[in-house]
Amino acid sequence: xxxxxxxxxxxPTGRPHIGNYFGAMKQFADLQxxxxxxxxxxxxxxxxxxxxxxxMKENIFGVAxxxxxxxxxxxxxTIFKQSDVSAHTELAWMFDxxxxxxxxxxxxxxxxxxxxxxxxxxxTFNYPMLMAADIxxxxxxxxxxxxxxxxxxxxxxxxxxxxxxxxxxDVFKLPNPLIVEGVAxxxxxxxxxxxxxxxxxxxxxxxxEEIEKQVMSIVTDSSGGRPENVYAxxxxxRAEAELASLYEEKKGKYKDLKEALIExxxxxxxxxxxxxxxLAADPSAVERxxxxxxxxxxxxxxxxxxxxxxxxxxx
Numbered sequence: 600x601x602x603x604x605x606x607x608x609x610x611p612t613g614r615p616h617i618g619n620y621f622g623a624m625k626q627f628a629d630l631q632x633x634x635x636x637x638x639x640x641x642x643x644x645x646x647x648x649x650x651x652x653x654x655m656k657e658n659i660f661g662v663a664x665x666x667x668x669x670x671x672x673x674x675x676x677t678i679f680k681q682s683d684v685s686a687h688t689e690l691a692w693m694f695d696x697x698x699x700x701x702x703x704x705x706x707x708x709x710x711x712x713x714x715x716x717x718x719x720x721x722x723t724f725n726y727p728m729l730m731a732a733d734i735x736x737x738x739x740x741x742x743x744x745x746x747x748x749x750x751x752x753x754x755x756x757x758x759x760x761x762x763x764x765x766x767x768x769d770v771f772k773l774p775n776p777l778i779v780e781g782v783a784x785x786x787x788x789x790x791x792x793x794x795x796x797x798x799x800x801x802x803x804x805x806x807x808e809e810i811e812k813q814v815m816s817i818v819t820d821s822s823g824g825r826p827e828n829v830y831a832x833x834x835x836x837r838a839e840a841e842l843a844s845l846y847e848e849k850k851g852k853y854k855d856l857k858e859a860l861i862e863x864x865x866x867x868x869x870x871x872x873x874x875x876x877x878l879a880a881d882p883s884a885v886e887r888x889x890x891x892x893x894x895x896x897x898x899x900x901x902x903x904x905x906x907x908x909x910x911x912x913x914x
Contacts, residue, residue: 603740605630605777608639608681608733611658612648615665616800617864618785618793621835624803626743626779628670636676637737637896638666640889643681643688643729647722663885668804668875679892681733686900690732690907694758695725697765702757703727707750731755734774736900741777745784752776768910770903785835788817790828801832804872807865814861824850829860836863 607627609615615624627638640662642655649655659680666678681687703709706727712719734742734755742752752774759771784792787799794800801813819826825846833842833856849855878885908914 602633602635604637604738605634605741605743606637606639606734606737606739606774607743608641608644609662609665610641610645610648611655611662612645613658613795614661615803616793616795617803617832617835618787618800620669620803621785622745623743624665624669627666630743630777631671631676634741637739638671638676638678639733639896640666640678640680641733644726647720647726660882660885663889664875664878665803667878667885667888668871673888673892677892677895678888679896680889683889683893684736684896684900686736686897686904687729687732690736690904691725691729693907693911694728694731694762697761698725698728698758706754727751727754728758731758735759735771736903737896738772738899738903739774740772741775743777743779746778749776749778762907762910766910768906770906770910786828786831788813788828790818801864803868804875805864805868806872810864810868811861814857814864817857819853826853826856829853829856833860833863836860836867 607623609619609624627636630636640659642659645655645658649658663678667673671678703724708726709719709724712723730751731754734752735758742755744752756773759773763769763771787793787797788801789797789799791797791799802809805813814829814832817826817828817832819828830842830846845859846856849859905914
């Protein structure tokens with residue numbers, strides 16, 4: 600029996616942090632044996648944020664290294680650049696043509712940008728259509744998302760249904776969100792959700808010095824014996840049963856607890872960082888993986904795009 604298809608992607612907008620890892624990337628590695636997986640470097644989505652060619656190239660290579668360093672096996676999964684599969688943007692235009700502006704104005708990202716009085720680019724406004732194309736091109740069964748990202752899948756399902764109904768053809772499969780139980784929002788060093796935009800992250804491949812600096816900067820409260828922000832991050836790296844005795848023994852000793860967290864994060868990150876550095880030393884091998892991945896992705900995406908073209912009457 601063939602495996603179900605899973606698709607996800609990471610925008611190449613800068614260094615990943617431990618929130619990215621525990622919130623999504625770890626699940627990529629855990630699920631790669633259970634699904635036929637397509638892992639995309641979402642460079643066209645990143646164009647809304649990164650508009651410098653050198654930065655974009657560096658970030659794309661960085662995401663490829665990140666994927667491989669966390670344990671994704673290119674023999675098992677397809678790793679590819681979104682921009683290497685032109686069907687993504689071509690199908691997105693078809694979806695633009697059947698989607699109304701009031702509908703897209705309900706998207707969370709648009710409403711968030713509007714609330715912040717940002718000048719909103721067309722790319723930001725209609726990115727849900729490109730995202731729908733990303734997902735629907737591969738007959739995707741599941742997309743791993745957090746609870747706060749379910750709207751992306753709802754929009755994709757709506758778009759698939761509208762296309763199928765409008766053109767009277769059963770072209771697109773309706774995907775489902777895959778919400779992995781137990782994946783919590785990872786707090787940053789200030790207690791808010793860890794995010795590059797808040798400048799409150801601990802980089803996934805941080806140096807020992809960066810780990811020390813960021814952990815010692817974690818905001819603590821003085822209302823109790825357990826620093827909750829420290830604990831919330833610490834339980835990602837050590838079982839809570841083990842932490843219970845440590846935090847009881849070190850009750851009120853925030854510096855000691857931070858130092859214990861530093862050692863646990865260092866022990867976790869060191870092998871990942873070493874693997875990433877080894878991969879970076881052979882960029883041609885990484886490039887070959889992306890070329891091979893693009894070839895595999897194009898086979899499936901081109902077939903689905905042809906179905907869509909026939910449905911609208913241009914093929």
